[in-house]
Amino acid sequence: LCSSIGKTKRRLVKVSVCATLIKAYYVYEPIPDRIEERWKLMLTNSFFRTLSHLADLCESAGLKDYMDVMYVITLLEKIVPVSDEHVKVTEEKFDGVEVVLYQPKRQGGDAGLRRAVIYLHGGGWCLGSSRMSPYDLLARKIVTELDAVVLSVEYRLAPAHHFPVPYEDVHRVVKYFLQKGVLAQYSVDPGRVAVSGDSAGGNLAAAVSQQVQNDQSTNTYTNTILMTLQKESGQQIKLRAQALLYPVLQALDLKTPSYQQNKDMPILPRTLMVRFWSEYFTSNKALFRAMMANSHNSPESSRLLKFVNWSAFLPEAYHKEYNYSAPAVAQGTEGEAAGTDGPSQSFADPRASPLLVPDADLHSLPKAYILTCEYDVLRDDGIMYATRLRAAGVEVTHQHYDTGFHGALMFTVWPTDFLIARRMTDNYVKWLKDNL
Ligand SMILES: *[C@@H]1O[C@H](CO)[C@@H](O)[C@H](O)[C@H]1NC(C)=O
Numbered sequence: 001l002c003s004s005i006g007k008t009k010r011r012l013v014k015v016s017v018c019a020t021l022i023k024a025y026y027v028y029e030p031i032p033d034r035i036e037e038r039w040k041l042m043l044t045n046s047f048f049r050t051l052s053h054l055a056d057l058c059e060s061a062g063l064k065d066y067m068d069v070m071y072v073i074t075l076l077e078k079i080v081p082v083s084d085e086h087v088k089v090t091e092e093k094f095d096g097v098e099v100v101l102y103q104p105k106r107q108g109g110d111a112g113l114r115r116a117v118i119y120l121h122g123g124g125w126c127l128g129s130s131r132m133s134p135y136d137l138l139a140r141k142i143v144t145e146l147d148a149v150v151l152s153v154e155y156r157l158a159p160a161h162h163f164p165v166p167y168e169d170v171h172r173v174v175k176y177f178l179q180k181g182v183l184a185q186y187s188v189d190p191g192r193v194a195v196s197g198d199s200a201g202g203n204l205a206a207a208v209s210q211q212v213q214n215d216q217s218t219n220t221y222t223n224t225i226l227m228t229l230q231k232e233s234g235q236q237i238k239l240r241a242q243a244l245l246y247p248v249l250q251a252l253d254l255k256t257p258s259y260q261q262n263k264d265m266p267i268l269p270r271t272l273m274v275r276f277w278s279e280y281f282t283s284n285k286a287l288f289r290a291m292m293a294n295s296h297n298s299p300e301s302s303r304l305l306k307f308v309n310w311s312a313f314l315p316e317a318y319h320k321e322y323n324y325s326a327p328a329v330a331q332g333t334e335g336e337a338a339g340t341d342g343p344s345q346s347f348a349d350p351r352a353s354p355l356l357v358p359d360a361d362l363h364s365l366p367k368a369y370i371l372t373c374e375y376d377v378l379r380d381d382g383i384m385y386a387t388r389l390r391a392a393g394v395e396v397t398h399q400h401y402d403t404g405f406h407g408a409l410m411f412t413v414w415p416t417d418f419l420i421a422r423r424m425t426d427n428y429v430k431w432l433k434d435n436l
Pocket residue numbers: 305306309311312326
């Protein structure tokens with residue numbers, strides 16, 4: 001009897017040790033005390049971490065690609081967007097790209113013209129969909145509070161479609177929508193169109209804002225017929241505003257203070273962000289490994305490091321205990337570390353890393369709203385862009401959340417609804433209301 005009790009006891013001890021280890025591993029995170037609703041965030045994050053480990057296992061076993069497994073996150077929140085009493089929802093194709101279009105049902109006022117927001121969802125260019133419930137809710141909120149049209153773009157995703165496909169899908173939609181005839185069809189005021197997005201969507205929004213401005217200056221010089229037409233109609237359609245929510249803006253330095261401070265933070269640990277970056281360009285794991293070591297820069301890309309020099313563009317307060325050292329540069333054109341030639345070098349393309357454009361290309365950009373979170377690897381990307389845009393004379397509203405974490409805006413739906421998500425949404429929509 002005694003020996004059997006002993007066995008049971010030992011078994012119980014074993015079970016409880018295992019449970020503790022699992023709990024420690026999956027649930028406990030070094031989440032700063034300042035973060036509100038800490039336990040809720042730990043539990044939410046344990047789901048993401050478990051899924052990520054499962055995805056790793058599946059990939060190592062050769063069963064499924066990592067991102068295919070991670071796509072479960074998108075599927076769990078996917079809905080069919082339908083009209084309601086205030087909002088008319090339709091699915092369209094703009095120049096071949098799927099979009100979900102939200103229009104107010106109420107007739108426009110006397111003037112009849114409305115504002116419009118082109119929205120780009122997040123998900124590291126690999127995950128996410130405009131048809132996820134948090135994006136659907138956000139679109140409806142913008143429609144009803146601004147009496148605006150919202151265009152949510154279902155751009156194609158990596159790794160099935162590497163850079164520049166997702167970016168080009170977005171560019172095509174924006175170009176298509178900004179035509180006078182198309183805007184008129186949806187009763188949109190050509191002077192009041194904004195582009196916006198969160199995370200990788202913020203990256204696409206920043207990049208396309210730069211591109212639209214370039215398209216126009218190119219037109220002005222090379223296409224006199226178009227210029228004359230635009231003059232005659234008195235209409236050169238530009239974006240009025242860009243709203244970037246914890247955006248990803250550069251792939252050259254993946255060891256900024258925020259990348260170091262937040263490398264294990266919930267929702268977007270550094271490994272996952274590096275994974276998204278490398279998968280955006282290539283499925284070759286050499287780039288992932290080089291980016292993890294921050295040794296992926298080539299002699300060519302290293303000439304652009306001056307645009308992401310956090311020692312220069314990050315206010316002192318954010319330097320904390322970190323000391324600047326420029327990322328290592330892989331020598332030679334060959335070798336795994338450099339990610340070599342071909343698509344891998346695209347990380348230095350400003351259409352992928354909008355922080356890399358020279359100052360002269362910044363000054364005519366539309367006014368900007370930039371949201372950053374303290375507990376986010378991408379914090380410094382956003383802050384550096386705010387610094388550079390301001391220095392170039394662009395009107396910038398920078399809202400920094402001291403207790404914010406990456407992806408917070410997505411957590412508006414029970415049971416993973418966070419108070420901070422509501423505050424962020426309200427402040428963001430208010431900015432659009434006042435500035436668009
Ligand atoms: C970064 O900026 C600092 C000054 O803030 C400067 O000393 C350093 O040389 C710069 N490095 C690069 C790579 O631009």
